Each structure stands twice: as structure tokens, then as C-alpha cells.
Amino acid sequence: MSTTKIVYGLYADDDDLMNGVKAFNDKGIAINEVYTPFPVHGLDKALGLKKTRISDAAFIYALYGVTIGATVTWYVMNHDWPQNIGGKPAFDWGHNMPAFVVPMFELMVFCAAHMMSLTFLVRNKMYPGAPAQNPDPRTTDDKFMMEFVTEDVESVKQLLIETGVEEITVKDA
Numbered sequence: 001m002s003t004t005k006i007v008y009g010l011y012a013d014d015d016d017l018m019n020g021v022k023a024f025n026d027k028g029i030a031i032n033e034v035y036t037p038f039p040v041h042g043l044d045k046a047l048g049l050k051k052t053r054i055s056d057a058a059f060i061y062a063l064y065g066v067t068i069g070a071t072v073t074w075y076v077m078n079h080d081w082p083q084n085i086g087g088k089p090a091f092d093w094g095h096n097m098p099a100f101v102v103p104m105f106e107l108m109v110f111c112a113a114h115m116m117s118l119t120f121l122v123r124n125k126m127y128p129g130a131p132a133q134n135p136d137p138r139t140t141d142d143k144f145m146m147e148f149v150t151e152d153v154e155s156v157k158q159l160l161i162e163t164g165v166e167e168i169t170v171k172d173a
Contacts, residue, residue, distance in 0.1 A: 003151050004173040005149075005150060005151070005170050005171065005172060006148070006170070006171045007148040007153055007157065007168065008136065008167075008168070008169040009145065009148075009160040009165040009167075009168055010138070010139075010168075011143065011164065011165055012142075012143060012166050013144070013164075014036070016144075016163060016164040017034070017043075018040065018042065018043065019164070020159075020160065020163035020164070020165070021034070021046045021047065021146070023159055023162070024159060029148070029150070029155070029156060030149075030150075031047060031147070032147045032148055032149045033146075034144070035135070035136070035144070035147070036139065036144050036145075037139060037140055037141055037142060054116060054119065054120065057116060057119050058116050061115040062109075065111030065112060066105075068107060068111070069100070069103055069108065070093075070097075070100075070104060073100040073103065078093060136169075146160075153170055
């Protein structure tokens with residue numbers, strides 16, 4: 001029979017939370033997850049999280065948008081509806097491309113922003129209909145929570161108390 005428990009420590013202040021994270025890191029106790037109502041400066045480094053790759057995805061999505069914009073303008077200008085306006089050659093996309101910089105830029109931003117948002121939601125399992133992952137709804141308002149999966153409940157509870165926790169909850173894993 002497993003004695004593994006999930007321990008939740010609820011903090012009222014982000015400074016207390018950061019002090020708690022540092023105390024647990026100093027003791028070598030692993031923190032499973034931290035829930036906050038807003039981004040806490042330095043928390044990612046204190047938890048040892050790696051840099052996110054969303055910026056790499058954004059670059060790829062932006063290239064996709066520029067490629068679509070360039071392809072559409074080239075196709076429309078040269079094949080679908082070529083027109084001679086002001087003596088500009090319709091057969092050469094390169095000479096007329098400066099006129100299409102703004103639409104290509106807008107399509108780049110559109111694709112990067114929307115596809116990054118979708119990537120973020122799917123990667124974090126926050127898509128419509130996904131079950132809620134937050135163990136306490138107060139962490140979306142004004143509370144901060146640390147989650148531990150441990151067998152040594154008493155030492156975790158003691159250290160939570162020492163770091164100024166407001167409330168401790170223990171559940172079966």
C-alpha cells in the first residue's frame with residue numbers, strides 16, 4: 001500500500017511563496033507544481049524551469065504567414081488577375097513587392113499570434129472542454145499554492161509552516 005500523499009500549501013503573498021520555494025530548494029525537497037494568480041518574477045528560475053520554446057514556434061509561424069502572403073500576392077499578380085497599372089510590369093513580382101509589404105507583415109503577425117495562442121492552449125491542455133487542473137480556485141484570484149507529491153508529509157508540513165503558509169491540505173495521491 002502506497003503512502004504517497006499530495007500536500008498543498010496556500011500562501012497569501014508572493015514574497016512568502018518565493019521564500020518558501022527557496023527554503024524547499026535548500027532542503028532538497030522537490031516541488032511538483034506552483035499555482036499563482038499572476039506571473040511571479042524569478043519563480044521560473046527558482047523552480048529550475050527550462051526556457052520555453054514558444055518563441056521558436058512563433059518564428060516558424062511568422063515564416064509561414066510571410067510565405068502565404070508572398071505566395072498569394074505573386075499568384076494574384078502574375079496568374080489570376082495580372083494588370084498593368086501605371087506601367088508597372090505584371091510579370092515581375094520582385095519590382096512590385098514593396099506594395100505588398102504591409103499585407104505580408106499583417107499576415108505574418110496574424111499567423112504568429114493565433115497559432116502561438118493555439119499552441120499554448122493545446123500544449124497546456126487548456127483547450128475547450130478540458131478538465132480543470134487547478135486544485136483550488138482561490139489561486140486564480142489572490143492566493144499562491146505549492147504542490148508536493150511526497151511520502152514525508154510531516155517534514156513538508158513543518159517547512160510550510162516555517163515559511164508562513166496560511167493553509168495546508170493533504171490528499172491521497
